[in-house]
Amino acid sequence: MLSFTCILLICILGSVSSFARAAFILSLPHQHPDPESVVQDVQRRLNVSLSRKLALSVTEKDQCLTGNPIDDCWRCDPNWYNNRQRLADCSIGFAQGTLGGKGGRIYTVTDSSDQDPANPKPGTLRHAVIQNEPLWIIFSTNMVIKLKHELIFNSYKTVDGRGTSVHITGNGCITLQYVSHVIIHNIHVHHCKPSGNSDIASSPTHVGWRGRSDGDGISIFGSQKIWIDHCALSYCTDGLIDAIMGSTGLTISNSYFSHHNEVMLLGHDDRYLPDSGMQVTIAFNQFGQALVQRMPRCRRGYIHVVNNDFTAWEMYAIGGSANPTINSQGNRYTAPGDPNAKEVTKRVETDEKEWTDWNWRTEGDLMVNGAYFVPSGAGLSAQYAKASSVEPKSAALIEQITFNAGVFGEAREETGSFSYPGYTGSGSSSTGTTSTGNAGSVDDGNFFGMIFGSGAPPPLPSTSIASIFLSLLIILILYSITSQGALPSLLLL
Numbered sequence: 001m002l003s004f005t006c007i008l009l010i011c012i013l014g015s016v017s018s019f020a021r022a023a024f025i026l027s028l029p030h031q032h033p034d035p036e037s038v039v040q041d042v043q044r045r046l047n048v049s050l051s052r053k054l055a056l057s058v059t060e061k062d063q064c065l066t067g068n069p070i071d072d073c074w075r076c077d078p079n080w081y082n083n084r085q086r087l088a089d090c091s092i093g094f095a096q097g098t099l100g101g102k103g104g105r106i107y108t109v110t111d112s113s114d115q116d117p118a119n120p121k122p123g124t125l126r127h128a129v130i131q132n133e134p135l136w137i138i139f140s141t142n143m144v145i146k147l148k149h150e151l152i153f154n155s156y157k158t159v160d161g162r163g164t165s166v167h168i169t170g171n172g173c174i175t176l177q178y179v180s181h182v183i184i185h186n187i188h189v190h191h192c193k194p195s196g197n198s199d200i201a202s203s204p205t206h207v208g209w210r211g212r213s214d215g216d217g218i219s220i221f222g223s224q225k226i227w228i229d230h231c232a233l234s235y236c237t238d239g240l241i242d243a244i245m246g247s248t249g250l251t252i253s254n255s256y257f258s259h260h261n262e263v264m265l266l267g268h269d270d271r272y273l274p275d276s277g278m279q280v281t282i283a284f285n286q287f288g289q290a291l292v293q294r295m296p297r298c299r300r301g302y303i304h305v306v307n308n309d310f311t312a313w314e315m316y317a318i319g320g321s322a323n324p325t326i327n328s329q330g331n332r333y334t335a336p337g338d339p340n341a342k343e344v345t346k347r348v349e350t351d352e353k354e355w356t357d358w359n360w361r362t363e364g365d366l367m368v369n370g371a372y373f374v375p376s377g378a379g380l381s382a383q384y385a386k387a388s389s390v391e392p393k394s395a396a397l398i399e400q401i402t403f404n405a406g407v408f409g410e411a412r413e414e415t416g417s418f419s420y421p422g423y424t425g426s427g428s429s430s431t432g433t434t435s436t437g438n439a440g441s442v443d444d445g446n447f448f449g450m451i452f453g454s455g456a457p458p459p460l461p462s463t464s465i466a467s468i469f470l471s472l473l474i475i476l477i478l479y480s481i482t483s484q485g486a487l488p489s490l491l492l493l
Contacts, residue, residue, distance in 0.1 A: 028277035093281025095251030100158030100183030104134030171195030256406030267299025335371035
């Protein structure tokens with residue numbers, strides 16, 4: 001009887017574990033149930049924007065239209081600086097609906113210093129991003145903000161660098177950990193170095209000990225609805241953008257990447273199942289000078305790479321492991337001169353017999369200088385049926401779509417001037433406010449990570465709770481059978 005019970009227990013635990021894993025993968029906040037419909041929507045918006053531009057004559061007032069659906073959403077308004085928050089309505093892809101600080105106050109950063117990360121001074125960027133309320137953050141003038149330690153964001157924030165030249169550099173750089181609804185727009189992020197082992201504020205009332213950071217330009221950890229647009233990233237110690245630990249609902253668009261080895265990591269570890277729910281749109285970017293690899297490097301998840309310009313790489317452009325879905329549409333891939341580095345794709349540390357079934361698709365991509373993409377998997381299966389029903393715009397239009405990639409109106413290599421339709425000069429066009437307050441008391445505990453945003457960690461997934469309950473129930477059954485030879489009376493009802 002005991003051996004039968006043990007076998008039954010093992011079978012039940014195995015099935016429960018499989019069910020829990022499957023359910024957990026589908027339970028990430030803001031994970032879209034139908035990623036192919038998001039792909040369709042991106043293409044629809046692009047087609048509408050390009051068609052509108054082609055239909056207008058050069059003499060019409062809307063000649064500023066570029067065919068880029070994000071830029072055309074706001075840029076042709078000569079009074080954009082009086083309606084900055086309209087930008088929040090312009091996101092596309094998996095981050096569509098990201099609010100940022102929409103509906104909140106305008107907060108004008110007037111002080112570029114970062115003297116006390118545990119108790120930031122009002123008027124600084126650090127003081128702005130840790131507030132609990134939604135804020136639309138702008139800058140009073142051109143700034144170089146040299147961080148003392150990583151800049152930890154709270155939820156519902158927009159950092160809007162339009163109209164000024166803003167550089168974020170130094171120690172740690174930008175950290176988005178357990179937050180949602182963040183927009184980072186029109187800033188330079190470069191020369192970021194590891195830092196930490198220090199107390200850092202994450203909200204007006206919480207300060208905690210932080211271990212050593214990796215030196216990423218932008219680190220996204222367990223976060224959702226994040227939109228990075230029109231930024232220029234280069235020269236960081238680790239990745240320019242890393243998104244890990246169940247992050248999803250991300251769009252990286254209109255940005256310029258240069259001078260870096262491992263550009264972008266999507267996914268924490270091959271064994272980390274929650275990253276199967278990661279969904280990322282990479283659109284209208286230019287991968288520029290002196291890049292080596294990881295544009296991006298994916299683990300699990302669904303990655304839509306659409307209408308980007310890959311000007312060169314040294315090892316490969318797109319890599320992955322642990323069976324990610326990669327949907328490459330309408331990109332231009334320009335291979336380097338090295339005859340051994342012409343392949344766009346790389347299955348990282350994986351045998352061909354394992355990756356043959358992975359869904360990696362190329363559609364409408366333009367291959368230059370001998371570049372080639374190795375597709376795999378169910379290219380004709382239902383997984384791509386909807387996505388492929390909308391033909392991606394020709395890669396011949398890439399130069400037009402990515403013409404303004406990077407910080408708007410500035411040279412991509414960290415220098416230059418800026419100009420917008422209806423607005424010239426520097427500084428903010430509206431008056432913001434700064435709020436007062438202190439960072440609260442220091443928390444000497446929690447050495448494994450700080451508590452962010454609402455002051456509580458992410459809720460335990462319901463599937464984990466169910467697994468615990470079922471495990472306890474099975475233990476009760478086993479105990480009753482082995483010690484009493486019968487099921488508990490409650491289970492016999």
